[in-house]
Amino acid sequence: MSGPVPVVLVAGYLGSGKTTMLNHVLRRNRGIRLGVVVNDFGSIDIDSMLVAGQVDSVIGLGNGCLCCAVDSEDLDEMLGTLTGPNSPVDAVVIEASGLAEPRALIRMVLGSAHPGVRYGGLVVVVDAVNMTDSVERHPDLAQHLAFADLVVVNKSDLVGDDGRARMLDLVRRHAPGAPVVVTDHGRVDVALLLDPPERTDDDAPRQLSLDDLLREDDHDHGHAAGHDHEHLHDAYRSVAVETSRYVDPRALIALLEDPPAGLYRSKGFVRFTTGRGRFLVQTVGRHIVIERAPARGSTALVFLGAGMDDDVDAVLQGVVRDRPATDEEMLVVHRYLRNQEI
Numbered sequence: 001m002s003g004p005v006p007v008v009l010v011a012g013y014l015g016s017g018k019t020t021m022l023n024h025v026l027r028r029n030r031g032i033r034l035g036v037v038v039n040d041f042g043s044i045d046i047d048s049m050l051v052a053g054q055v056d057s058v059i060g061l062g063n064g065c066l067c068c069a070v071d072s073e074d075l076d077e078m079l080g081t082l083t084g085p086n087s088p089v090d091a092v093v094i095e096a097s098g099l100a101e102p103r104a105l106i107r108m109v110l111g112s113a114h115p116g117v118r119y120g121g122l123v124v125v126v127d128a129v130n131m132t133d134s135v136e137r138h139p140d141l142a143q144h145l146a147f148a149d150l151v152v153v154n155k156s157d158l159v160g161d162d163g164r165a166r167m168l169d170l171v172r173r174h175a176p177g178a179p180v181v182v183t184d185h186g187r188v189d190v191a192l193l194l195d196p197p198e199r200t201d202d203d204a205p206r207q208l209s210l211d212d213l214l215r216e217d218d219h220d221h222g223h224a225a226g227h228d229h230e231h232l233h234d235a236y237r238s239v240a241v242e243t244s245r246y247v248d249p250r251a252l253i254a255l256l257e258d259p260p261a262g263l264y265r266s267k268g269f270v271r272f273t274t275g276r277g278r279f280l281v282q283t284v285g286r287h288i289v290i291e292r293a294p295a296r297g298s299t300a301l302v303f304l305g306a307g308m309d310d311d312v313d314a315v316l317q318g319v320v321r322d323r324p325a326t327d328e329e330m331l332v333v334h335r336y337l338r339n340q341e342i
Contacts (some may be wrong), residue, residue, distance in 0.1 A: 003280070003291065004338075005035075006120030007092045007112075008193055013134050014098030015168075017154035019050050021186030022095050022132075026051065026228055028189075030196040035082030035089035051095075061261050076114045083116050091194045101149040113132065119267060121284035123193065124148035125186075128155045128167045135170070145174040149285030150306075151193075157184035158186040176234050177261040178245065179306040181236065192236045192304055195267060224270050236264075236306045241316050241331075244298045247272055251319040252281075253332045256288050260315055262308035268301030269293050272333065273324035279333065288338040 012018045019038075026034060027251060040053055082092050096105055109119050124145055127134070135142045145151060151171050158165055164182065171180055181188055190196075190275055249272045256266070265284040271277060281294040281301065 004116055004118040005079075005089060005091055006194060006284075007079065007094060007109050007117050008120040009094050009096060009102070009109065009122045010125065010170045011096045011100055011102050011105060011144065011252050012098060012124060012125030012152075013127065013131070013138075016098065016125040017131070017152075017186045018095050018098070018125045021152065021154065021188055022051055022093060024186045025093070025188065025193070025323075030190055032091055032190060032194050032196055034296050035092040037078055037082070037092065037094040042045065045267040058196075067301055071240060075108055076112050079112060079114045079117050083114075090197050092117065095292045102144045104146060118282070118289050119284065120290055121149040121193070121287075122147055123150045123152060126151050126167065126171060127150045128159045128163060128182075131167060132170065142170070143172045145171060145178070148175050148178050149287075150179050151175055152186075152188055153180060153182045154186055155184060156182045178207075179236070179261070179262045179264040179308075181306050189236065191265065192306070208308070212312055227311045237308055239308070239313055239316055241268075241299060241301045241303075243320050245322055246319050246324050247299055248321050249321050249325050249329050249333050253288070253336070254321060256281075256283050257286060259283075259286065260305075260308060260312050262314070263303055265305075266301060266303040269297055269299060271297070271299045272330060273326075277324065279337075288336045288337050290333055 010022060011017050021037070022036070026036070036051060079092060082089055092107075094105070096102075102124065102274065106119070106122055109117075124147075126145075131141070153164070153167055153171065156167075159167070168180065168182070171178070181192070247270050265282075267282045268280075270281050271280050272279065276292070276295050278293045278295055278297060280291045281289075282289045299317075299320075303312070305312075
């Protein structure tokens with residue numbers, strides 16, 4: 001399912017662990033080729049130095065937060081550099097300054113004129129130790145949570161059960177329904193954020209990259225690395241809808257516009273009707289993109305999230321039915337169809 005490259009925004013207050021999470025994702029990327037835009041608020045781009053050497057394309061911004069120092073044209077130029085033919089990547093991660101305004105970041109990506117990218121979600125990293133005090137000093141930080149597509153509560157190992165409970169209560173008050181991953185040392189499974197690609201040339205002879213060496217180093221740790229992978233996978237859940245029946249477009253769009261609590265993203269093929277009535281559907285949070293897909297094939301849609309209710313399977317299966325959609329019912333799909341016509 002190739003297409004526009006997803007751009008994932010990583011935000012959070014100073015010291016929350018954004019760079020730690022980014023380094024973890026870069027090290028255990030499951031073969032996903034990542035382009036990275038990093039930014040440290042200040043004259044010395046320290047965060048850029050921290051991630052240097054772990055990814056092929058790093059663009060350090062420096063001298064101000066992303067949303068203030070870079071306009072959409074500059075962002076398009078950077079995205080073009082990261083996704084161009086000389087630096088092919090599967091996804092782009094923009095690590096914003098701890099002082100960045102999430103709403104402005106989202107607008108910049110959604111407003112990008114670059115045709116080869118799409119919005120991949122806003123991940124807000126929360127410091128379980130200091131977030132409560134930070135919110136008291138800067139009330140706007142709590143409002144930032146309302147824009148999150150995914151919340152990562154980091155440094156959970158440094159607080160007790162009561163501290164974790166207070167932090168989760170704060171997050172759920174300001175980001176009701178958002179999926180929440182509780183972790184430490186920035187450990188988040190990249191498969192929750194992005195889809196591992198299907199390579200066709202993995203067997204071809206080539207020089208080992210730093211990414212290969214990092215994976216080999218992790219492998220040498222044996223059971224510890226495997227145990228960590230299992231632990232990270234337990235932090236989220238996937239639900240698949242596979243059927244040869246039809247999908248009700250109105251029911252599916254209504255579900256995606258108001259997703260079940262804990263649902264982060266979804267991706268797959270959906271057949272609404274006969275003939276050319278099969279589409280590629282991709283969502284993150286409440287952001288929906290639909291594209292035409294090859295007519296041959298049935299519905300195969302995967303939903304990923306954290307903290308989803310047990311009855312989400314039944315909710316998702318509720319969009320399936322026996323009859324194809326009418327032209328009138330398909331009009332709701334048109335709102336989200338990317339660069340094409342019904």
